[in-house]
Amino acid sequence: MTLPSPASSAAPGTTTVREAVLALLRAFDMTTIFGNPGSTELPLFLDFPDDFRYVLGLHEGVAVGMADGYAQARRNASFINLHSAAGVGNAMGNIFTAYKNRTPLVITAGQQSRSILPYDPFLHSAQATELPKPYVKWSCEPARAQDVPLAIARGYYIAMQPPCGPVLISVPADDWAQPCEPVAARQVGKQLRPDPAVMVEIARALDAARRPAFVIGAGIDRDGAWNDVVELAERHQAAAWVAPMSGRCGFPEDHPQFAGFLPAIREKIVSLLAGYDCIFVIGAPAFTYHVEGFGPHVPPGAALLQLTDDPQVAAWAPVGTAAVGSIGLGVRELLALTEPPRRAPPPARAPAPRAEPSAPMSTAYVLQTLAEVRDAGSVVVEEAPSARPVMHRYLPMLRSETFYTMCSGGLGYSMPAAVGVALARPQAKVIGLIGDGSSMYSIQALWSAAQLKLPITFIILNNRRYAALREFAPTFGFKPEDALAGTDLPDLDFVSLARGHGCQAVRVSDPASLRDALREALASPVPILVDVEIS
Structure with a gap:
């Protein structure tokens, strides 16, 4: 007796798990798939339909970061396809951030074929549903292949129910070709009235x-x-x-x-x-x-x-x-x-003092200049922890949906999130404002931006160190003159790194050239990185 191959196990004319899931994703308006595929994920992409788009991240954390930005900007869950245990592990930093960001994500993770799971095969996930906990709202490995579409539908409704967040469904590789009943998308309310x-x-x-x-x-x-x-x-x-x-x-x-x-x-x-x-x-x-x-x-x-x-x-x-x-x-x-009585207005906030040019430039001068040249409707996706207090004074956010950062404190989110936001909002100018240390957690996002030809301006605030740690050190008793191990970042060449990922780049060290460099970068129709040397 010859067993059918996984790719052909469904009888002609029947619906496969793959087809049922793709139909659900269409109904949920989730036809963009983010991921970094491995062998156990390949069956999903057999006869990949023309109306779907696959967005590749060169690291699983980049894929999740892009999906997070995309979901937040669209106010709808993103669909992610990750490799089994190792891939989910690589992605966990940004899964944690998505959980803290309250971002709805439907994550599918590959799993080895059911028939060999009893033998601890290579690349399987021994406890697939436990691996992402506690930073998913729900996780599931369906008991039968036929239950995969129902699990993904349930995951979508859970992810979208406030407080929103990620869910994970582990799918064995041989499930995608199995026959199943189609699953219709349902209307499930997402707003709960307060008491x-x-x-x-x-x-x-x-x-x-x-x-x-x-x-x-x-x-x-x-x-x-x-x-x-x-x-x-x-x-x-x-x-x-x-x-x-x-x-x-x-x-x-x-x-x-x-x-x-x-x-x-x-x-x-x-x-x-x-x-x-x-x-x-x-x-x-x-x-x-x-x-x-x-x-x-x-x-x-x-x-x-x-x-x-x-x-x-x-x-x-x-x-x-x-x-x-x-x-x-x-x-x-x-x-x-509410019908309050007439009250006096609160006192006005004191304006920030004017930042003046210097060599090297201050963070305040760079952000003040950016505020003066950017459009108020442009979107800032920020991950520069040491610069954030300065940003609060010199780069005000004036409109709804023009600022994103991570609520988790975990680095490696905002560079790929800028790519996701730009994908979701092609008419908006997206600015990735990233610290030099932060950028190295997900620098591969530059490649995705370049391949997608997204007009993102990445601004690297380059102070050659993890400055936030130096500023935080006195809290734990360090004196200003004390050495602090592991905080210096010499010899990072961001112009070369960007060009190596297919992205244009320029370095700015002279305050006299900053304004023109930022204007040109903001006008670029393709992604560009501006490496700004600051004190």
Whole structure:
């Protein structure tokens, strides 16, 4: 007896798992597949349809980063196809970031054929569903090949349900050619209304406040609530602070009520919010901390209110009243419920002092110049941790959906995410603002940008070190004169690295040439890297 090959095991005229999954992906508007394929993934691509696009990343982390940026910019889940255990392992840094970013991703991981799994074959994943945990919302290796389409459909609905996030389905290589029943896409709601009684309580507290403050989180832009939050802040004359470590913008940073950015330090948060009697945290945790802190979480006498789409965030908040549900629905409900008395506007934020040219250039001068030459609608995808406080002062974000970074603190996200955002928004100018150390975690993304001919401007802030670590060292008792091992990055040639990946590049060390170099790069119809030497 001759067994049929995996590629031909379905009878003529029947639907295969591959065909059923591709039909589902069409129905979900997920016809772009991100990945870095291995042998166990190849059966998915037999007779690959013309209406699908495969976006190759030269590393699994790059593939996930691109998919994350693409999903966030489109507000729909991305589909990723990874190699089995080793490939998922390579991707885990950006899977973790997607989990923290609340990005919906449907990840399929290859698995060896079912018939040889009992023999621990080469390249199999022994515990495929456990490997990505706890940083996926759900993971599954279906018990039968016929259940693969149902698992992918379930994964999509789970990924899209707030709080959004990644899911993973492990698919044995011989499943794709098996016969199955087609699975129809269903309409599954994605917005949950916050508890009306809690919203009334929040509305009354806002109306009764003498001096309210809003703390703005990434959930606002994720849920399309930017304009509604601005309207609510204006109605209440509330000062608008950005939550610590926020991965998105949620309020125009040139607005007269914009107050600034909260650090991830308990005592400093309390100090900056002193004098406010009502603190309303919208679409963010209350609060994200980076170092150990002591004392109260909010100023004495201040009420803490929270609107979040994540019940876990509401559960661990140390104090206050929390409503759980859609940010957009909740804010619009508050607009209908609140009628505050007339209040004086909050004091205006002091402008940043003018940065002057120097040799080498300061980060402030570079970002001030970029702010002056870029279009306000351009999209900044940033991963330059040591430059972020300076960016907050000198490169304001003015419009919705114009800023992305990682909420996780893990490096290697933003360079490929810039590629994904540019794929999703071909009419927008995308700027990848990346530190020299950060860029080396995912430099291969330049190749994907070049192959796709995306007009991205990558700006490398090159200070030849992991500057964020040097700045953080005093927290742990280091003195300025102390040596700090493993933080210097000499001899990285970003112009050569870019050209080696097929991307144009230029180095800028003279402040007199910076403005023209940035203008030319922003006008480029193809990807270009600008290596800026800074102090």
